[in-house]
Structure formats: structure tokens, C-alpha cells
Amino acid sequence: xxxxxxxxxxxxxxxxxxxxxxxxxxxxxxxxxxxxxxxxxxxxxxxxxxxxxxxxxxxxxxxxxxxxxxxxxxxxxxxxxxxxxxxxxxxxxxxxxxxxxxxxxxxxxxxxxxxxxxxxxxxxxxxxxxxxxxxxxxxxxxxxxxxxxxxxxxxxxxxxxxxxxxxxxxxxxxxxxxxxxxxxxxxxxxxxxxxxxxxxxxxxxxxxxxxxxxxxxxxxxxxxxxxxxxxxxxxxxxxxxxxxxxxxxxxxxxxxxxxxxxxxxxxxxxxxxxxxxxxxxxxxxxxxxxxxxxxxxxxxxxxxxxxx
Amino acid sequence: xxxxxxxxxxxxxxxxxxxxxxxxxxxxxxxxxxxxxxxxxxxxxxxxxxxxxxxxxxxxxxxxxxxxxxxxxxxxxxxxxxxxxxxxxxxxxxxxxxxxxxxxxxxxxxxxxxx
Numbered sequence: 001x002x003x004x005x006x007x008x009x010x011x012x013x014x015x016x017x018x019x020x021x022x023x024x025x026x027x028x029x030x031x032x033x034x035x036x037x038x039x040x041x042x043x044x045x046x047x048x049x050x051x052x053x054x055x056x057x058x059x060x061x062x063x064x065x066x067x068x069x070x071x072x073x074x075x076x077x078x079x080x081x082x083x084x085x086x087x088x089x090x091x092x093x094x095x096x097x098x099x100x101x102x103x104x105x106x107x108x109x110x111x112x113x114x115x116x117x118x119x120x121x122x123x124x125x126x127x128x129x130x131x132x133x134x135x136x137x138x139x140x141x142x143x144x145x146x147x148x149x150x151x152x153x154x155x156x157x158x159x160x161x162x163x164x165x166x167x168x169x170x171x172x173x174x175x176x177x178x179x180x181x182x183x184x185x186x187x188x189x190x191x192x193x194x195x196x197x198x199x200x201x202x203x204x205x206x207x208x209x210x211x212x213x214x215x216x217x218x219x220x221x222x223x224x225x226x227x228x229x230x231x232x233x234x235x236x237x238x239x240x241x242x243x244x245x246x247x248x249x250x251x252x253x254x255x256x257x258x259x260x261x262x263x264x265x266x267x268x269x270x271x272x273x274x275x276x277x278x279x280x281x282x283x284x285x286x287x288x289x290x291x292x293x294x295x296x297x298x299x300x301x302x303x304x305x306x307x308x
Numbered sequence: 309x310x311x312x313x314x315x316x317x318x319x320x321x322x323x324x325x326x327x328x329x330x331x332x333x334x335x336x337x338x339x340x341x342x343x344x345x346x347x348x349x350x351x352x353x354x355x356x357x358x359x360x361x362x363x364x365x366x367x368x369x370x371x372x373x374x375x376x377x378x379x380x381x382x383x384x385x386x387x388x389x390x391x392x393x394x395x396x397x398x399x400x401x402x403x404x405x406x407x408x409x410x411x412x413x414x415x416x417x418x419x420x421x422x423x
Binding site: 037038045058079080082128129132133135137143211212 | 341342343344345346347348351352355385386387388389390405406407410411412
């Protein structure tokens, strides 16, 4: 008979690692399976300055500390695995990996997180790393004195656009709506920057180039007019989408691809909890994921001890 | 001088890199920083070190002046995303990739170019 863990956590971002810390410290035999990198979106954050109790910390450093904590409490962790099958509605939950290995547990906490949204337009795969970027911190210095396009209208888009003007000769922000969704101070900073111009109510339709990106095709959503804009690079900041596609048909998911949960982080399936960027909620921060993970873990502990 | 904080052994000089490439049939080198696009690739390399015993895994600091041998390699022309990842076979560049790569992509490159 295969081993049955007490708790299986699917995902190793801030929510998953926190849940693992709590359940393993609560003496539950805990397994964390992760398809992506340990730390999730936290790793994608260069510097975290609003995590209480810590002045500033690199995202990957905070992730490494959480991972170490979980392991020190006895958590078993397997990263970069590919799960092919889920059985979440049985009393004992199970998953099967692509390589045939199976893992079972009495309770499951889903923390698959989210990923940066891409435009999904022609040329995207060809020019990733050759002009298309999702990380200004990583790639801005490749674009010194170059012309850039930033796609998006939230805080990330406007703040990163301002940062990119320290490198680029000019930044054009392309946004699908008439107004920005960013905070007023971020909009003001961008609008007063002489190196930034705006193309509103428009969307990118294609990336065009040879060895590197050379131009983009932009559609004016109001008039339908198409135009080409020469550019050396495009930075895309249009938010995140939950990694919940694998759970379609297995568990309740809302129209935005999120798991609806109650205050105890319970899903519609007994013994299945969810936490972090994958759940329906308003604010997605490391701190809110840590909170969700804590609640999900405590609920899972209660479920295992009482069956409720 | 070490530029990176990973568990992957770091190459510090161009001469050292050349020696490694000359002395080993299969070598993978991830040249990057401790940034969000690079860290996932280091983690994948750490995971694969045991599985791919026929491949030597190394990192190199992108900000290390000695890494110019990678940054200016013809195979990296047009690269504008960290990290630059090099796959060497029998002393030659067999494959070079730019920007973040997932486990499937790294394994495909190892299987297809360093088998």
C-alpha cells in the first residue's frame, strides 16, 4: 500500500510554503508538490519592502527562508514535477505525476498561484528574450537609448515605464482603456515624464521583426485603425492569471479562473482547501498569500483531526 | 569573486570556462544574475544535476567582466533577456537560449543537444 500523507500541498509559492510550515510544525506528515519554481511569484519580485518585520528583502531570499523553514519542520518537498491526474473528490485524495509516480493524502491544499498574463498574439514566442520582456529589473539595461513600448495601465505598467526611461530613449505606453487603473501618483509620475508618450484605447495585435523585434502592430479599439510602431522592445505588464486550468471540471472555479473559498479557505470539495493567488479575492500580495496559507493549514489540521 | 548565490558551481574566469569546455563532453552554463528570470533556471539545473550525470552544470555571473566570452558569443547575437544559457558539446556551442526557460525546455535542450 502506498504511503498516505496527512496533507498534500500543490504549489510552493508564499501560500504553499506557509501552509507547509504550519502543517508540518503541527506534526502533520506534509508533502509539497510544485510544478514551477519554489517561491512562485515571490521569486519574481526583485525587492520586497512591505513584508512586516523585515526592512527590505529580495524575493528569492524570502522564498529560500520559507523553504528552509518548511523543510526544517519536516516537510517533504518535490519541485518541478508535472502532475497529470488529480482525484480530489475521494476521501483519500491522490495525484499522479507524468512519470507514473502517485501521491496520496487525507487533505489537499491547492496553491497553484498565477503567472504573468501574455498578449497571445503572433510573434510572441519568436521574440521572447529578443525584444519582448516581462521583467524590467532583469532586462532594462539591454535597452539603453532604445525605443520601448510598455503594455498595460496598472501600477506595474506605469511604475516600470518610469523606471525604463532611465535606460530607454523613449517609452510609449499602450493601454486598452481610456483611463489608467493605476494609483493617481503613478499616473502623475508617468504623465509628467517627458520621455513617455501614450497610445490609449489601443491593443497590440502582432510582434514583427527579423532576428530581433523591430515593430509592433497596434489597433485603435475605437476606430479599428491599424498602425505600425517601430520599437526595439516591448515590456508587458497586464496582470496575472490563476494557474487553475488543470482543475477544470474537478472543482468549482469562477469565471475569472479562481477558486471560490469561504473564510476557512474551504473549496466546494470536503478536505480540499485553496490559498494564495489562485483564489477569488481582491488583493494579491505576499502578505495576503501568507495569511491565506496560514488559514488553509489551520483548517486542514482541523479537518484531519475532526473530519470537519 | 562570486557574483551569484546558488548551489550551482560558479565559473569565475574565461580561461576556467574554456578549460571546463575542453575537458568535458557536455556542459551547461547559465550566465545570469540573481533575478526572477534567472533563479528558476538555476533551480532547474540543481534538480537535474543528479539525473544528468553525463552533463556538467555551471553558472557564471552576467556582471562578471569575464563573462564577455558568453555575452559576445555569435550564438547570443540578438539576445535581450537574462539569463543567457549555453549548452556546449565537445568544446562547441550546441545550443544557446535567452530568457527564462522551464523544466521541459531545459530537458529538451539537454536531450536533443547533449545526449
